[in-house]
Amino acid sequence: MIITKQKPFEELLQMLEGCKNVVLTGCGECATVCKTGSAEALEELKAKLEAHGINVLGSVVMTNSCNKLLVKKEIKQLKEVLPEADAIISAACGDGVQTVATNTDKVVYPSNNTLFLGEIERQGIFSEACKLCGDCVLADTAAICPVTKCAKSLTNGPCGGAKDGKCEVNPENDCAWILIYNRLKEQGRLDRLMKSIPTKDYGAVAYPRVLNTKEEGK
DSSP: OEEEEEOOHHHHHHHTTTOOEEEEEEESSHHHHTTSSSHHHHHHHHHHHHHTTOEEEEEEEESOTTOHHHHHHHGGGGTTTGGGOSEEEEOSOHHHHHHHHHTOSSEEEESEEEEEEEEEEETTEEEEEEOOOSSOOTTTTTTOOHHHHSTTOOSSOOOSOOBTTBOSSOTTSBOHHHHHHHHHHHTTOGGGGGSOOOOOOGGGOOSSOOOOTTTTTO
């Protein structure tokens, strides 16, 4: 799940300087779970904006703000009010903001900060789990990501600075490599630690990346 957090409202107001009329778009997936792009979140945002003299002409919660074809279809729900809008405020992740922008000629502003790809631990609590590096090593690390869980992103560890099982960089966090060792030991797979995992070569990645499943395997 992509984890988002609402921007400080004052920052959003600065973006909207000169705007009198706006429309709001949310997202029915990740941002709704994070309570940053749900129908309720849009209603709260509308109330704040109108209290500061910005008129909200309409709103729609997209089924999935990162689905280009769905957004193209669902943004038509705003077609009656969009011509009068000075801007669109997208309450989604960064990708959702960009997807909305590709389907309109209006200026699109984000109301959220996109934080990380993470797990839902319980309602309202999320933890970072994956950095989307594109070169997964979880098979060798007992399904614990050292790139994310280790403060130094060590692909071979531990660094030697851990104390009482905690990270030397952030003592509140468990040392990822001690967690990896313990799980591999429980699974009887400590031999995996003898394998050297290549250091991540981030320079080998050309951004932006594209995946075309229709061409895979040809």
